[in-house]
Amino acid sequence: MAAILDFAQIVGKRNTITAPSELRTYECDGLAGFRVRPAVVVLPETTEQVAAAVKLARSLGMPIVPRGAGTGLSGGALPVDGCVVIGLARMTKILAIDLENRRMRVQPGVINLDISRRLAPLGYYYAPDPSSQSVCTIGGNVAENSGGAHCLKYGFTVNHAVGATIVTSDGDVVTLGAQSGEPDSLGYDLMGVLVGSEGLLGIVTEVVVKILRRPQATRTIFATFPSTDEASGAVSSIIASGIVPAAIEMMDKLAIEAIVAATHVDWPLDVGAALLMDVDGVSAEVEDTAAAASALIEAAGAIEMRTPHDEVERGLMWKGRKAAFAAVGRISPNYYVQDGVIPRKDVAAVLREITRLGNEAGLRVANVFHAGDGNLHPLVLYDARIPGQEAKAEHVGGEILRVCLKYGGSVTGEHGVGRDKACYLGEQFSGDDLATMQMVRSAFDPYGVLNPDKLFPTPRLCGDKPGAYTAHPVEISGQAGRG
Amino acid sequence: MMVAGVEPRTLVEPQSVDELTDRVRELYARETPFAFIGGGTEMELGNLPRALDTLVRTTACTGVIDYAPEDQTITVEAGMTIAAVSDVLARERQFLAIDAPDPERATVGGAIATNLSGPRRLRYGGIKDTIVGVEIVRPDGVRARGGGKVVKNVAGFDIPKLMVGSLGTLGAIVGATFRVFPVAERRAALMYAVLTVDQMMSLCAELIGAALVPAAVTGFACAKRGRYDVVVTFEGFARGVEEQMTTAAAIAVRLGVDAEALPDDALAAQGKRERALRRGANWHLTVCAPPTALAHFVATTPFADDVRHAVDPLLGTGYFAAAEFDVATVAAWRTALGGGSAVVNALPAQARRGLDSWGEPPKAALAIMRRLKATFDPKGLCNAGRFVGGL
Numbered sequence: 001m002a003a004i005l006d007f008a009q010i011v012g013k014r015n016t017i018t019a020p021s022e023l024r025t026y027e028c029d030g031l032a033g034f035r036v037r038p039a040v041v042v043l044p045e046t047t048e049q050v051a052a053a054v055k056l057a058r059s060l061g062m063p064i065v066p067r068g069a070g071t072g073l074s075g076g077a078l079p080v081d082g083c084v085v086i087g088l089a090r091m092t093k094i095l096a097i098d099l100e101n102r103r104m105r106v107q108p109g110v111i112n113l114d115i116s117r118r119l120a121p122l123g124y125y126y127a128p129d130p131s132s133q134s135v136c137t138i139g140g141n142v143a144e145n146s147g148g149a150h151c152l153k154y155g156f157t158v159n160h161a162v163g164a165t166i167v168t169s170d171g172d173v174v175t176l177g178a179q180s181g182e183p184d185s186l187g188y189d190l191m192g193v194l195v196g197s198e199g200l201l202g203i204v205t206e207v208v209v210k211i212l213r214r215p216q217a218t219r220t221i222f223a224t225f226p227s228t229d230e231a232s233g234a235v236s237s238i239i240a241s242g243i244v245p246a247a248i249e250m251m252d253k254l255a256i257e258a259i260v261a262a263t264h265v266d267w268p269l270d271v272g273a274a275l276l277m278d279v280d281g282v283s284a285e286v287e288d289t290a291a292a293a294s295a296l297i298e299a300a301g302a303i304e305m306r307t308p309h310d311e312v313e314r315g316l317m318w319k320g321r322k323a324a325f326a327a328v329g330r331i332s333p334n335y336y337v338q339d340g341v342i343p344r345k346d347v348a349a350v351l352r353e354i355t356r357l358g359n360e361a362g363l364r365v366a367n368v369f370h371a372g373d374g375n376l377h378p379l380v381l382y383d384a385r386i387p388g389q390e391a392k393a394e395h396v397g398g399e400i401l402r403v404c405l406k407y408g409g410s411v412t413g414e415h416g417v418g419r420d421k422a423c424y425l426g427e428q429f430s431g432d433d434l435a436t437m438q439m440v441r442s443a444f445d446p447y448g449v450l451n452p453d454k455l456f457p458t459p460r461l462c463g464d465k466p467g468a469y470t471a472h473p474v475e476i477s478g479q480a481g482r483g
Numbered sequence: 484m485m486v487a488g489v490e491p492r493t494l495v496e497p498q499s500v501d502e503l504t505d506r507v508r509e510l511y512a513r514e515t516p517f518a519f520i521g522g523g524t525e526m527e528l529g530n531l532p533r534a535l536d537t538l539v540r541t542t543a544c545t546g547v548i549d550y551a552p553e554d555q556t557i558t559v560e561a562g563m564t565i566a567a568v569s570d571v572l573a574r575e576r577q578f579l580a581i582d583a584p585d586p587e588r589a590t591v592g593g594a595i596a597t598n599l600s601g602p603r604r605l606r607y608g609g610i611k612d613t614i615v616g617v618e619i620v621r622p623d624g625v626r627a628r629g630g631g632k633v634v635k636n637v638a639g640f641d642i643p644k645l646m647v648g649s650l651g652t653l654g655a656i657v658g659a660t661f662r663v664f665p666v667a668e669r670r671a672a673l674m675y676a677v678l679t680v681d682q683m684m685s686l687c688a689e690l691i692g693a694a695l696v697p698a699a700v701t702g703f704a705c706a707k708r709g710r711y712d713v714v715v716t717f718e719g720f721a722r723g724v725e726e727q728m729t730t731a732a733a734i735a736v737r738l739g740v741d742a743e744a745l746p747d748d749a750l751a752a753q754g755k756r757e758r759a760l761r762r763g764a765n766w767h768l769t770v771c772a773p774p775t776a777l778a779h780f781v782a783t784t785p786f787a788d789d790v791r792h793a794v795d796p797l798l799g800t801g802y803f804a805a806a807e808f809d810v811a812t813v814a815a816w817r818t819a820l821g822g823g824s825a826v827v828n829a830l831p832a833q834a835r836r837g838l839d840s841w842g843e844p845p846k847a848a849l850a851i852m853r854r855l856k857a858t859f860d861p862k863g864l865c866n867a868g869r870f871v872g873g874l
Binding site for chain 1 (some may be wrong): 502539551552553554555556576594598600604605608609611612619621625626627628629631632633634635636637638639640641644645647648649653664665666667668688691692693694695696719720721722723724725726727771772773776797798800822823824826838841842843844845847848849850852854855857858870871872874
């Protein structure tokens with residue numbers, strides 16, 4: 001109890017959560033199947049408070065779990081027993097906007113979409129747009145290297161978050177990367193490796209992001225197809241023509257049904273697949289590429305093509321796409337979200353394998369995904385009230401990842417490894433690959449106190465499951481041995 | 484072949500990645516200091532190595548591992564030259580977005596290790612933005628991969644990024660996967676003549692303000708002090724390029740400066756600009772700063788008569804070459820640049836004394852870099868001493 005009082009002295013009583021009823025909020029993130037109650041949650045408002053809280057946690061021997069908005073889908077913010085959760089959601093200040101150098105400095109609790117909202121009157125925006133962008137925080141985006149529909153043309157968080165201030169596992173405050181608009185910083189690209197490190201390397205307390213000028217024009221095309229085969233063909237021929245769409249998203253029949261049920265967009269239900277695509281850039285190029293893409297879509301066997309009449313209609317189309325995950329809740333009591341990547345050329349073949357896996361298990365699988373970069377989001381539908389279905393759904397999800405690996409892809413394109421996929425990381429990477437990553441971890445956090453039990457497969461997490469043993473960073477740094 | 488002022492005792496040239504791996508493991512086991520060399524275009528970069536016995540050349544490892552034009556990705560062994568990769572890609576009308584000054588010699592591994600960067604970084608990103616996978620041989624001779632073959636991938640730590648600009652101090656880069664781009668249908672450039680620094684920056688603001696998307700913007704210092712010929716290049720589908728050229732010409736009128744379209748041969752020569760700049764000069768420096776700080780730097784620094792330079796004003800990079808230079812001037816530039824850096828890429832051997840080729844990174848970040856180096860190379864054998872902070 002004395003310890004809890006010490007945390008309250010750092011961040012104030014108001015920002016210290018200890019009541020079991022309030023701690024419940026922090027038991028899980030977007031992956032609600034895993035739940036662990038933390039010992040205490042602190043909600044600091046400054047870098048200094050974060051540093052002090054880390055130092056206190058270290059002196060008490062408590063593991064530390066950083067957390068943004070808790071929207072992550074891989075259990076990256078899942079607490080561990082006896083830990084302190086450091087929630088960054090109250091660090092919401094926009095610290096500086098530098099239009100001349102096209103950079104912005106923000107605290108980690110700033111909501112992704114609020115950056116673009118703040119910049120809109122100035123004619124600028126922030127490019128990465130995860131579907132959760134209206135609630136997820138930039139600090140969480142840095143931890144997860146968040147993507148989004150428009151990453152096909154503009155890149156991921158790692159291409160846009162170029163500098164940071166972090167608090168290390170020792171409570172040191174360190175600036176990494178480019179702070180004011182310079183293209184590179186001296187030495188190893190620590191910022192590059194921080195992005196996507198899932199809270200294992202440091203706690204982000206300030207972020208420097210690139211901001212982009214709004215393009216002259218954006219054209220949106222919605223098209224329907226008899227099946228995902230024709231839709232995949234359309235994607236391939238558009239990309240092969242040299243067009244780089246800002247985004248190109250595919251939804252299969254089941255996903256369309258769910259979206260229509262949930263959002264009342266007037267999409268047809270008697271089709272096998274739909275594409276939603278943006279092209280943007282300078283006006284003349286957008287006109288030409290939109291026309292060329294339309295011709296290719298038609299040639300690929302589209303049933304129907306629509307372009308929104310105004311910004312409101314366009315907004316609704318995209319809202320439909322971005323609401324897809326939640327929408328699936330309308331057609332199934334439960335569903336399991338998967339996130340895997342395959343080479344784009346293999347989309348049609350992999351979708352057939354996914355359907356087969358679903359059929360074998362007697363489960364429906366809805367597909368909604370970033371077709372341009374081969375990032376699949378199969379949603380495995382199940383009913384938890386029916387004994388055995390949940391386990392079957394999980395099994396199908398796992399087998400889908402193995403299909404992705406078979407085609408030379410990845411077990412995660414944007415949701416992260418977290419707790420959920422730690423055991424699959426050992427199927428994607430060799431023991432030596434993972435040991436090399438552990439070496440990086442040990443340089444930042446030799447004792448492995450930041451976000452333990454995430455990302456790396458360990459015997460404790462994975463049991464006999466696949467996933468090679470990887471040494472604890474303390475072993476790697478030579479500070480401790482095993483056995 | 485000298486390595487940052489030191490002559491290695493032995494040069495070995497493994498014929499395969501497997502052989503290279505064996506060699507590195509042996510060298511490490513025998514505690515023999517070693518370093519890697521690709522095409523050898525940046526061998527003067529960095530500080531005097533602490534110890535160097537064996538130089539391991541990667542240029543025999545030149546296989547294309549996997550090329551998927553439909554996916555716009557290519558995986559190659561790192562000894563391949565940039566030109567050789569470009570040839571393979573050109574058959575499918577694609578290209579690798581690495582503007583190497585000397586593509587016939589520069590290798591993929593060397594480009595990654597030195598973070599080679601050129602003017603089209605503005606449009607296509609730097610190596611950090613286009614590398615999606617890497618295979619390395621760690622200093623202890625263990626082979627490891629990071630990233631993958633698909634463009635979107637957040638599985639595990641981003642080892643590819645860590646290798647970019649690491650100067651072979653964390654091991655040899657033996658393979659890499661890149662995102663590649665379709666060759667543009669049309670390419671055109673407008674040259675704005677003899678602009679002041681203020682005019683150059685106004686031009687940049689106008690280009691961005693009009694939401695144009697130039698592939699590159701480069702200011703070449705004129706004979707007339709403080710003035711720049713600024714070349715703005717556009718790439719893309721024909722009508723988009725034409726429309727941008729028209730808007731860019733209108734901007735010239737608004738700014739009251741002369742501008743004319745570059746003829747095709749001059750446009751083709753753009754890629755060679757760095758080589759031309761460096762020719763005959765012993766000293767090469769790269770300046771990296773926020774665009775506004777770079778503009779202030781070139782506007783206020785009294786450059787000696789023999790200093791030639793070019794700047795990418797929207798990127799914040801400047802390339803300088805001179806016959807005569809000295810340690811004091813490097814120090815003065817670093818002070819003037821504030822948060823920016825001035826890295827010495829090449830210099831006469833006798834001038835190395837007392838010079839830090841890199842400048843100082845922030846102390847706290849350097850402490851993490853030291854631990855990183857110590858973890859990868861606890862014996863301190865791999866290209867030791869040459870990198871930032873004596874790593």
